[in-house]
Amino acid sequence: MTDNLTAEQLSALLDSVFALQPRERWLALLVDLPDAQAPDSDAWAERRRLAADWFRLLHLRRERLPFTAIAFCAYPNVGSNNGDLPESAAVAFDPDEQAALPAGQVLPFATILQSASVVLAPTQFSATAPLKVLARQHGFRGATLPGFTRAMIPALGLDYERVNARVLQFKERMDRAAGVEVALEADGRRYASFFDLRHRTGHASGGLIREPGSVGNLPSGEAYVVPYEGERPGDPSGTAGELPVQFGDEIVVYRLERNQAVEVLSAGPASEAERRLLQEEPAYGNLAEVGIGVLGEWGVQAVGSTLLDEKLGLHLAFGRSDHFGGVTGPAAFRPRPRGPHRPRLRAVRAAAGARGRGRLRLPGRRARDDHPRRRVRGVAQRHAKSCRWRRPRTRRNPGVRSRCGSYRVKSSGETASCGKARRSFASEVTSGTASSCARWTNSQSYALHPDCSARRRTGADSMAYSRPASSVSASSMKTNASASDSACCRR
Secondary structure, X not given: OOOOOOHHHHHHHHHHHHOOOOOEOEEEEEEEEOOXXXXXXXXXXXXXXXXXXXXXXXHHOHHHOOEOOEEEEEEEOOOOOOOOOOOEEEEEXXXXXXXXXXXXXXXXXXXXXXXXXXXXXXXXXXXXXXXXXXXXXXXXXXXXOOOOOHHHHHHHHOOHHHHHHHHHHHHHHHHHOOEEEEEEEEOOEEEEEEEEOOOOOOEEEOOOOOOOXXXXXXXXXXEEEOOOOOOOXXXXXXXXXXXXXXXXXXXXXXXXXXXXXXXXXXXXXXXXXXXXHHXXXXXXXXXXXXXXXXXXHHOOOOOOOHHHHHHHOEEEEEEOOHHHOOOOOHHHOOOOOOOOEEEEOOOOOOOOOOOXXXXXXXXXXXXXXXXXXXXXXXXXXXXXXXXXXEOOOOOOOOOOOOOOOOEEEEOOOEEOOOOOEEOOEEEEEOOEEEEXXXXXXXXXXXXXXXXXXXXXXXXXXXXXXXOOOXXXXXXXXXXXXXXXXXXXXXX
């Protein structure tokens, strides 16, 4: 595993992602600092060291970069993901000053962002929401890297032109969809929910952040949309159903109504804690995002961090949505020490031995000869029994759902002698065949992504995954994709 980028690789990444112009304003590198309420951790300290390494590497190439200044900015943490940024930050403009932080020059955040044309934010608590809002005011381009670790560095070396093209395909399908139906299975029970996508357009976060006023994650590779929140008078949201989410060894089941988690149906310590949170803060239950990541097609492995793992497949989030184009912002939340955005990237790890099958239907025309169907059977942490994007009923299309992009999931396989889930993986692609063995565990980020110890493909790019094991169900999948795709899209 690569421990860090070289100065040349870091410069190339900036040029590729931001399309650097001959003359740019500041490059601002933002980090947040621990305090008594949010104590330091090894991962947090390592992230600040990594940011300092990037700062020094960029200074080594300062004469070759178009920035008028490179600023390292340290600010007090805000205690939660996507909380509003503080009024000021300590700023250093060379490595010697950076070593002395947080002592030194202090500038208003507004001044820093007005002076910057590119912002990088490898922080502990996500700054994506406030930076998206502030970018529209100040015109900078920003990449947020909350929870970034050195294990994610290989994902920064992807061809983001290709990643972006794949993300745009899903974004266009979200734009045409009236809603998405999701069926999940946990502990032998099936749970169905519907997410209303009317009056909304999708967003593409494909790793190209080139327009002034735009902010996205790095690593990147997802299309996402805010479900309709019912803000139009007389037109309530149709989002409803039951949604199971795994917290440790406990499955918490939410009842959804009008795009809100209004009740917890399950019992247990985690269920009681979530029930209390919903009572104390109703806006916490707002369904804020439905997203599909694509980086699994490039062989990127789950690392147990939301930042990367959500880019590998289907994910959902509760809480604040105004930075995505929704209507739920900080004003909707009661004052409290913890913040308004609580991602739920888990739709849910079922109990060992659970089985499921499902189908994804995306709007579009029926598959043709130039859009071949490919079968993939393999290991998946697959708990969705079905997920169907629904197209509005019109005279030209009276409820007909296309088969383009459909897939099926079917559990199969046996348990390894060690007691850990182990399955075979085989796929038919135009360039050859692939095989792997896999081990599974529940990740702390609650993502639902394939995770195998090795994968080899003849005539195609190689993939590698690693993760400790635990017993879960295995699945097989059938999907449609274009002949040019290197791998099928995974949830």
